[in-house]
Amino acid sequence: MRHDGCMSQQPLYRRVADILRTEISSGVFPPGARLPSERDLCDRFDASRNTVRSGLNVLVGEGLITPSQGLGYEVRSHEVFNLNASRFENLTFPQNGDAYNTDVTQAGRRPHQDFRVEMQPARAEVAEQLGISEGETTVLRFCHRYVDGVPWSTQATSYPMWLLEMAPRLAQPGDIDEGTTRYLAGLGVEQIGYHDDISTRMPTPEEARLLQIGAGIPVLIWRRTGYSADKPVRCTITTLRGDLNHMNYEIGDLVARGDAQ
Amino acid sequence: MRHDGCMSQQPLYRRVADILRTEISSGVFPPGARLPSERDLCDRFDASRNTVRSGLNVLVGEGLITPSQGLGYEVRSHEVFNLNASRFENLTFPQNGDAYNTDVTQAGRRPHQDFRVEMQPARAEVAEQLGISEGETTVLRFCHRYVDGVPWSTQATSYPMWLLEMAPRLAQPGDIDEGTTRYLAGLGVEQIGYHDDISTRMPTPEEARLLQIGAGIPVLIWRRTGYSADKPVRCTITTLRGDLNHMNYEIGDLVARGDAQ
């Protein structure tokens, strides 16, 4: 039953999405606000509930709103955490303990992390980075990170077996207080360079569960391979909530920017 | 009408998605293959077409499959282009012309780009980066980039007005053959440092149109602010298809990695 005579280049559910998107970005529904209920929107747009839901689904897929059963649709608010990747773990910026804890605390937030250590065969991607054979055993240190109790990122760092013999604490559960970079440096394994690879995609269901993200929120995948003077010593793959994290790199001489950050 | 007596911890549409996802990742449906039609899946899962569509929609939202009217659902294949961001536009790596063209050609692909130049008031984000007031006029150089005819990224570079007086060619339409970085360096404005900010989100409808991306594919937002010895000289915001692009940074001394890349 079509009840629009003329102006319908676009399907109805798409017009619903477009109109609501405009109202969200123009401030009619500010971040944190709740949209009218599906049934109310049915009346407003003279559409069936299925059609309104299709339109809302578009906005959910764009990461603009989040549905909650019994509560309605809420406009997402973005609170971004900047991760300084070119300083992270850099020995030329001396700091106590873990760089993540330092950065989060400096931002006035409360950090928390869970550790887990396993021995695992290397996946193809990691093996290639570490210069070992696929399936070769590695030490895998998992880390789930939270900021103010909110899941923020998961991290999996792989160390090759030859390194474990020099650094046995890598395979022991629990945090390494002074930081693994510093621990390894103390054993003569100094990381003098990194190779970073950054990509993005939608989370797997497992990742969505761990990071507590709904539909429409991509993840940032940050792979860092650390090198000593002669070979790779570790490969860290960090999965970050894309809505909460930005990554920063400073390249070259940025003295002129000292005041800006 | 529920017709499942026992094992239904999960809703039916979600089981459909999970089963198909498993089959995709296990190779039953390899990249490029087409899934059975919605009606066939209705029979297979004993579900209504709407329910099957809900399940397929989950996978579309995860970027695993793409629907085409009249054709069916196709399993996406990922072909990644690595962008070396720490070398990009770096004067210590002499190269003729544009770094993008160089990289793409070296990869054996065919580059193509459209230019457009406008005078525009600076948006808040750009103004902050350039150290000017919001709304102040800037030179905006737009660039749509293609690889083998496929939309790859869009780029918008803002230059402050004080720079235009020294470098009038910035406001003229068309490419600057030797590259803008080299052109500016020749005029005494040497960029000696960059500040990069990388984030991800789902594309706006406009971005989805320009980059020809469907649902479930996020974009990478790469903001680079270039600095001369004393102040910022330009701000480039690049929007990249998240499924086709990885970004790479090399930090520190990576001589040991010379053979790996």
Added chain:
DNA sequence: TGGTCCAACATGTAGGGACCAGTTGACTGG
């Protein structure tokens, strides 16, 4: 042989209905 047309597929859009499940607040009984 070669081009056109059309039937038979595919998904896209839109409507209807029914019932389940989480949340809230007002009402009610102790």
Added chain:
DNA sequence: CCAGTCAACTGGTCCCTACATGTTGGACCA
């Protein structure tokens, strides 16, 4: 006054129908 209950919301899931639109390949005619 407090606690428990329940009605009235909210979105979640699932079914049915109908018709529009894009794609393909075979039938058919020139």
